Amino acid sequence: MWRFFFTAEKRESRVFAEVSPRKLWPLLFSAVKKRPTLSPFNKHNNFSTMAIKNVSVIGAGTMGNGIAHVFAQSGFSVTLIDLNADQLQKALTTIGKNLDRQVAKGSLTEDQKTSTLSNITNSSDIAEGVKNAQLVVEAATENTDLKLKIFKQLDEVAPEGCILATNTSSISITKIAAATKRPELVIGMHFMNPVPVMKLVEIINGYATKKEVTDTIVELSKQLGKVPCAVNDYPGFIANRILMPMINEAIYSLYEGVAGVEEIDTVMKLGMAHPMGPLQLADFIGLDVCHSILKVLHDGFGNPKYAPCPLLVNMVMAGKLGVKSGEGFYKHTAGSKDLVVSDSFLR
Numbered sequence: 001m002w003r004f005f006f007t008a009e010k011r012e013s014r015v016f017a018e019v020s021p022r023k024l025w026p027l028l029f030s031a032v033k034k035r036p037t038l039s040p041f042n043k044h045n046n047f048s049t050m051a052i053k054n055v056s057v058i059g060a061g062t063m064g065n066g067i068a069h070v071f072a073q074s075g076f077s078v079t080l081i082d083l084n085a086d087q088l089q090k091a092l093t094t095i096g097k098n099l100d101r102q103v104a105k106g107s108l109t110e111d112q113k114t115s116t117l118s119n120i121t122n123s124s125d126i127a128e129g130v131k132n133a134q135l136v137v138e139a140a141t142e143n144t145d146l147k148l149k150i151f152k153q154l155d156e157v158a159p160e161g162c163i164l165a166t167n168t169s170s171i172s173i174t175k176i177a178a179a180t181k182r183p184e185l186v187i188g189m190h191f192m193n194p195v196p197v198m199k200l201v202e203i204i205n206g207y208a209t210k211k212e213v214t215d216t217i218v219e220l221s222k223q224l225g226k227v228p229c230a231v232n233d234y235p236g237f238i239a240n241r242i243l244m245p246m247i248n249e250a251i252y253s254l255y256e257g258v259a260g261v262e263e264i265d266t267v268m269k270l271g272m273a274h275p276m277g278p279l280q281l282a283d284f285i286g287l288d289v290c291h292s293i294l295k296v297l298h299d300g301f302g303n304p305k306y307a308p309c310p311l312l313v314n315m316v317m318a319g320k321l322g323v324k325s326g327e328g329f330y331k332h333t334a335g336s337k338d339l340v341v342s343d344s345f346l347r
Contacts, residue, residue, distance in 0.1 A: 052163075052220065053077055056133040058126070058150060060084070063167055064139035065091035066195025069098060070224050071137075072119035073112070073196075079121050081129035088122045095120070098196055126150075127157040134159070135220070137189055139167040142292050147171060148179045155180035163213055165189040169289070170240050170296040173206035173233045183208035187217055190239065191226075193285070202239050203230045235300030240293050247285075248294055248309055250278035254329075254345065255311040261329050261345045279329040280339065283322030291316045320344075 053076060057068045060082035068080045068091070082088050099116060102108035108116075123129030130136055136158055138150055147166060154164055164186045166176055177186035188204025201221040205214055214230055221228035231238045250264050259267070265277020274281075282290050290312065297306035315321075315328065320342070322328030331340040 052134045052216070054079075054132045054134050056081060056130045056136045057139060058082075058129075058136065058154075059139040059141070060087045060091035060122075061139065061141075063191060063193060063195060065094050066098075066193065067137055067139055067167065067191055068120055069095045069116070069196050070191075070226075073099075073108075073116045074224050076119065077121075078119055079123050079129045079133070081123045081126055083124055085124055088124065092117075092120070092122070098194075102196075126153055130154065130158045130162070132159070133162050135163045135165060137165045137167060139191075142169060142171065142289055144171050144175070147176055151176050151179045151186070155182060161185070163187065163216065165217065167191055170236050170293040172235070172300075173204050173209070177206045177208060184210045185213055187213050188233070188237070189217055189221075190237065192239075199225075199227045200239075201226045201228045202237055203228050204233055204237050205230065206233050236293065236297045241297065244290060244293050244297060245306065247278045247282045247290055248306070248312070251282070251309040251312050254279065255309055260347045261341045262339075283328035283330055283332065285322070286324050287312060287321045287328050288316050 055071045055076045056079045057064050057071070058081050060068075060080050064080065064082070068078045072078045072095075080088060080091060082091070096117065099108060099113040103110060103113055136154055138147065138154070140146055140150055147168060151164060151166070158164065162185070164180065164182065166173065166186070166188055167190055168176070168188060169190055173186060173188045174183075177183035180186060183206060186206055187209050188202070188206070190202035190204060192198035192200050192202075201224075203214065203217050203221065218228045218230060229238070235241065236244060250268070253259055253264055254261060258264075261279050265279050268274045268277045276284070291308050294306055294308040294312075298304075298308070319325055320327050322330075323332045326332050327342055329342055329345060331342055333340075
């Protein structure tokens, strides 16, 4: 113990040797206070966005590669982590294509594209990928058991003081945080798809989330060019608590024969000024994701109004998941933007 303190500074070492033990203790505590820290805390013991430079993203799917893209483009050092090496390569290819699109539109230069790509490294090992992280954003599949397993592991291998965020669209932040020994550092950071385009980040406070953590993530979102909106931890938060019942009701309207696919979507686009109809949006989100979120709402509130429509349940079981499977309420052909109603719903 004494050897540690005597190596602090030469000036203090000379003083230690000359003063009495009674006078020595204040100097010892002064030396301890001067030790440097690599955590996201600033000198006032508050979180500082300026201290966060290294970000790890768990999951290289659609959301994960989009989140890695925006952080890297904003100058952060990003480690994209996925157990599937092929998925990691596919994610980098997708990011490159999206950057090319930005360059073509004039919103990005070639140098900025090169810099963005150079800010991203890949890893297939969570422990290795988060060893220098000051913020981890989990963007794995929307599955409660999987997320709890990931956060338990992250808590064991991520640096002390590292903020753990999840991109979940509906699962309780408080429940996820309970899988860790740092619930005060766990928060929801719900990006919208496609991440490089959509401005909103829904920030969700868990029961134990520290205000300093929330403030940090709010400011960090602004650094990414996003508009943060902080909400509290209840099933579906705000975005999906409002959106999913609307989509479910649209599916019920189709199921009960009130109107066809095109008619339902046209009413909402032209009558309510929605950029796309609820059935087209459901295809885009993924019908399996819609089903999972509705189950979270139904289980969380115990209210039958959130129960997934039987038609949605059947479509998910049949593998008709929307864009990702090539067919949902519409047929989806790569490279085509034409809206073609699925044969199952032709009237």
